[in-house]
Amino acid sequence: MFKPRAMTRTLIIGAKQDVEKTIELLHSLEVAHIIDFKPSDAESPLQLGLPTEKASGASQNLIKLRSSVQMLSLEREKQVISEKHSEKQLQHDISLKIQDLELSVLSLIESKTRIEEHYRKLNDRIRQLQPFAAMDIPLEDYQGYDHVTVFTGYVRDLKQLNENLPKITDEYELFTSEATDQMVALFISKSAKDEAGKLLGECGFTEVKLPEGKGLPKQFIEKWENQQKELSEKLLQTTKDILEFRKRHAEFILAGEEYLAIQVQKAEAPILFGTTEHSFLIDCWIPTEDIKKVQETLTEQMGDSLYIEEIQTKQEDEPPTLLKNPRPVRRFEFLLELYSIPNYREIDPSFILSLIFPLFFGLMVGDIGYGILLILFGVLFMKLFKDSEGFTNIGWYIIIAGIFSLIFGLFLFGDMFGLPFLPPTHEVGVTAYSWSTLLGVHIPIPSVIHKMESLGMTQLLVISIIAGFLHIGLGLLIGMVIERKQNWKHMLTKLGLLFVLIALAVLIFVMADWTIGHWIAPLKGSAIAPVLWGFLIPLVKAGFSFGGLVIPYVSIAFGILGIIIIGATAGGLGLVEVLEVTSHLMSYTRLAAICVAKAAMAFAFDMIGLGLILSGNIVIGILGVVLLVFMQLIVFSLGALSAGIQAVRLHYVEFFMKFYKGEGIRFNPFKFSRKYTTIE
Amino acid sequence: MATDAGIIAIGAGIAIGAAALATAWAQKTIGAAAVGAAAENEKMFGRGLIYMVLPETIILFGLVIAFLLWTKM
Numbered sequence: 001m002f003k004p005r006a007m008t009r010t011l012i013i014g015a016k017q018d019v020e021k022t023i024e025l026l027h028s029l030e031v032a033h034i035i036d037f038k039p040s041d042a043e044s045p046l047q048l049g050l051p052t053e054k055a056s057g058a059s060q061n062l063i064k065l066r067s068s069v070q071m072l073s074l075e076r077e078k079q080v081i082s083e084k085h086s087e088k089q090l091q092h093d094i095s096l097k098i099q100d101l102e103l104s105v106l107s108l109i110e111s112k113t114r115i116e117e118h119y120r121k122l123n124d125r126i127r128q129l130q131p132f133a134a135m136d137i138p139l140e141d142y143q144g145y146d147h148v149t150v151f152t153g154y155v156r157d158l159k160q161l162n163e164n165l166p167k168i169t170d171e172y173e174l175f176t177s178e179a180t181d182q183m184v185a186l187f188i189s190k191s192a193k194d195e196a197g198k199l200l201g202e203c204g205f206t207e208v209k210l211p212e213g214k215g216l217p218k219q220f221i222e223k224w225e226n227q228q229k230e231l232s233e234k235l236l237q238t239t240k241d242i243l244e245f246r247k248r249h250a251e252f253i254l255a256g257e258e259y260l261a262i263q264v265q266k267a268e269a270p271i272l273f274g275t276t277e278h279s280f281l282i283d284c285w286i287p288t289e290d291i292k293k294v295q296e297t298l299t300e301q302m303g304d305s306l307y308i309e310e311i312q313t314k315q316e317d318e319p320p321t322l323l324k325n326p327r328p329v330r331r332f333e334f335l336l337e338l339y340s341i342p343n344y345r346e347i348d349p350s351f352i353l354s355l356i357f358p359l360f361f362g363l364m365v366g367d368i369g370y371g372i373l374l375i376l377f378g379v380l381f382m383k384l385f386k387d388s389e390g391f392t393n394i395g396w397y398i399i400i401a402g403i404f405s406l407i408f409g410l411f412l413f414g415d416m417f418g419l420p421f422l423p424p425t426h427e428v429g430v431t432a433y434s435w436s437t438l439l440g441v442h443i444p445i446p447s448v449i450h451k452m453e454s455l456g457m458t459q460l461l462v463i464s465i466i467a468g469f470l471h472i473g474l475g476l477l478i479g480m481v482i483e484r485k486q487n488w489k490h491m492l493t494k495l496g497l498l499f500v501l502i503a504l505a506v507l508i509f510v511m512a513d514w515t516i517g518h519w520i521a522p523l524k525g526s527a528i529a530p531v532l533w534g535f536l537i538p539l540v541k542a543g544f545s546f547g548g549l550v551i552p553y554v555s556i557a558f559g560i561l562g563i564i565i566i567g568a569t570a571g572g573l574g575l576v577e578v579l580e581v582t583s584h585l586m587s588y589t590r591l592a593a594i595c596v597a598k599a600a601m602a603f604a605f606d607m608i609g610l611g612l613i614l615s616g617n618i619v620i621g622i623l624g625v626v627l628l629v630f631m632q633l634i635v636f637s638l639g640a641l642s643a644g645i646q647a648v649r650l651h652y653v654e655f656f657m658k659f660y661k662g663e664g665i666r667f668n669p670f671k672f673s674r675k676y677t678t679i680e
Numbered sequence: 681m682a683t684d685a686g687i688i689a690i691g692a693g694i695a696i697g698a699a700a701l702a703t704a705w706a707q708k709t710i711g712a713a714a715v716g717a718a719a720e721n722e723k724m725f726g727r728g729l730i731y732m733v734l735p736e737t738i739i740l741f742g743l744v745i746a747f748l749l750w751t752k753m
Contacts, residue, residue: 339726454751461747587737589744649733652726 001326002347004664006288007033007319011281012298013307019280020052023269025301027262028679029294030671032284033320037274049270049280058267061098062260068105068253072246076254076675078387084678085255087262094256101249108245112238119231122224131208132217134177135185140214142185149193151186156204158182168195183208255676262672269670285319285667319344322667329354334393339652340662347478349651349660356471356655357397357647362404363463364594364643366451367602369417370636371409374402401644414447417632418602421445424453433610451599458515460592462508468588469505471650472581473498475658482659492569494658497581499562503555504585506540510552513541584654590646598639605631685753692746699742706735 010032014022026032039047068074132139132152142150155161158176161184165172171189176182188196213220274281286294291310298306313319321344323333332354342348365371378398385391414421416435421443423434436443450456476498483491509516523529543552566574609631612624656662714728 339730457747458751461744583737583741586740586744589740590736593740593743645733646736649730649736652730653734 001351004344004348005322005324007285008288008291009311009313010284010286011309013281014305016278016280018305023266025298026670027266030669031286031290032670033667034272034670035283036272045276046274049273049275051270052267055267058260058263062264064098064102065253065257069257071105071109074250074254079250079254081251081676085676087259087677087679090256090259108242115231115235119228122228126221126224128211129217129220131183133221135175138216142210147190148187149190151200152210153205153207154182155184161203164199168192258676265672318665320667321664323348325350331393331396341664341666342662343664353651358400358404360647360650361401361643362408363591365405365639366408366413367415368406368409371402371406373636374405375399378402412448414445418599419606420447424450451596452603457596460595461589462512462516464588464591465508468585471655472501472584475655479659489569493566493574496562496565497577499558500578500581503559506552507555510541510550587654594643594646602635688749688753692749695745696742699739703735703739
């Protein structure tokens with residue numbers, strides 16, 4: 001669970017005539033991560049392999065099918081299948097059908113684009129002619145005069161034009177359209193051309209070019225519009241045909257595409273191998289637990305013709321990472337890989353992540369109402385995006401986070417949608433609403449911590465620091481375990497940091513004794529009580545007073561010891577890490593900050609909403625309900641989002657920095673995830 | 681006493697407000713760069729997110745100071 005699967009480097013060597021069969025077998029075994037072969041130099045007898053003969057034919061067909069997939073906009077994720085297609089049948093069908101299929105798709109798509117093109121062209125023409133339609137002058141009458149110039153276009157100020165034209169000349173005729181009175185056609189004597197142009201400019205004239213042709217514009221437009229009507233009917237029919245075609249052939253096209261993709265993958269595999277004139281060499285990583293199965297299958301099928309050797313893993317090798325976790329934890333690998341995939345020799349923190357992430361989230365949101373909403377939302381999310389692995393994982397996180405929020409809300413905070421079940425007893429502040437007073441029923445879910453009181457806030461801060469202390473401490477311990485084998489100096493530095501961390505934590509706990517001291521009270525009278533009160537607590541509390549603060553001797557001792565160790569092992573620069581640990585510890589106060597900020601926001605909105613609802617006026621009451629639901633949704637989404645991000649961040653930054661390097665190579669076995677096809 | 685409380689409250693407000701401004705200032709630059717990096721290479725998303733959230737600790741210092749002041753009110 002804490003280590004990636006063990007890998008064994010394996011060499012498979014055989015004669016060239018066996019290469020295809022070996023590829024088939026390896027592909028069906030699905031466990032070999034092939035290492036890309038790199039020839040040592042050009043003179044070496046061992047060179048890169050070439051694709052098998054099948055490759056080019058299969059690739060060509062694959063391109064044809066893929067273009068069909070594209071043109072029909074088929075989606076691999078969405079297509080439901082009735083049955084899996086066998087490879088043999090597909091091979092037979094593809095050679096028969098592919099030519100016709102490609103032609104039909106092409107002609108269908110082409111006729112569709114042709115119709116669309118024609119429709120668009122008609123549209124353009126109609127738009128061009130539209131301005132002239134209202135004027136009822138045949139197109140040929142606009143031109144061909146010796147002594148008359150014609151202006152056609154839009155005019156912004158028609159009145160000004162009408163008033164000033166007679167001042168230039170009286171040899172003119174002005175036509176205006178009745179529908180849109182800005183379109184004009186001005187027939188004017190050529191001698192007045194320049195002046196008329198100037199006047200038109202002043203009146204805001206925009207020229208409209210005269211379309212070519214003869215006859216009345218209206219008639220043209222009518223004709224074209226009729227044509228368009230026919231075209232849209234045709235288009236509808238063609239679209240229907242395409243849909244029909246798509247429905248009928250989608251499964252075959254996608255299955256064929258998958259089959260060919262597998263063929264190409266196999267045919268191109270030899271470019272990963274080393275080859276000599278008569279032999280080939282496959283260098284691959286195989287999970288150690290599968291190696292026996294591989295050997296048995298290969299010898300069973302190929303007899304003695306293959307030579308298989310396991311090689312000892314060397315220090316400079318970089319084996320690929322295949323994580324090994326139980327199913328619920330496996331979903332959290334996604335969250336880990338978002339940061340970086342662990343390298344082979346590293347500890348896999350998925351399990352810790354899956355445990356602590358929801359814990360942090362639950363502490364931050366901690367509310368029965370939001371918990372239930374989160375669970376419902378998570379279920380919905382997983383249902384909606386069941387095809388996408390990433391999104392279903394996120395849905396899963398939401399559900400788990402919701403469960404933890406529910407638990408925290410029920411047992412620690414005792415509140416729902418920001419409103420506590422019982423009114424607070426410690427502090428006299430706002431005479432607050434609570435579910436008990438609101439519903440008139442006593443609901444016995446006490447708030448162990450009241451988020452809205454200063455005592456509760458202090459307790460939350462201390463809880464955050466405790467969480468940080470444990471989390472960072474765990475990170476440092478893991479780091480020490482890893483460094484133990486690699487670099488003892490680094491290990492000691494981490495030990496020094498751990499000491500500094502303990503010093504800081506003790507200091508903070510002693511400072512906060514008044515808020516959290518009573519938490520350990522139930523231990524009085526238990527077996528460990530003498531150790532606690534007789535020895536440990538007095539020891540921790542012993543210290544000197546400094547500016548009103550008690551500085552415990554234990555803190556001083558651990559702090560100095562830690563700094564000495566760090567200074568000795570990492571030098572002056574290592575002392576920067578002391579500051580880093582301090583700031584990292586403070587960083588966990590975000591747990592309390594978000595918890596209280598979210599609660600305060602929810603509580604404030606509750607006050608506003610309930611005030612309106614209980615006002616006695618029905619209209620204001622309804623408004624209050626709508627407002628309250630809306631505001632609660634805002635708090636819910638903001639709270640869930642920030643809690644999620646912060647919980648992840650505490651892992652990525654504060655926790656991982658203590659031990660995690662990542663940058664592993666993902667185990668990528670030689671196989672194909674089939675959806676539509678089977679080998680049989 | 682009332683004035684004392686008022687001055688403490690103003691101090692707490694400044695502590696958290698100034699820290700928030702500092703965080704925002706730092707994040708705006710980092711955020712823009714991180715989005716750019718992620719747009720070029722999706723693998724940078726995780727690392728970009730980490731750089732992006734680093735300055736958030738600054739505002740928490742402000743919060744802690746504000747809180748310590750608040751308990752003195």
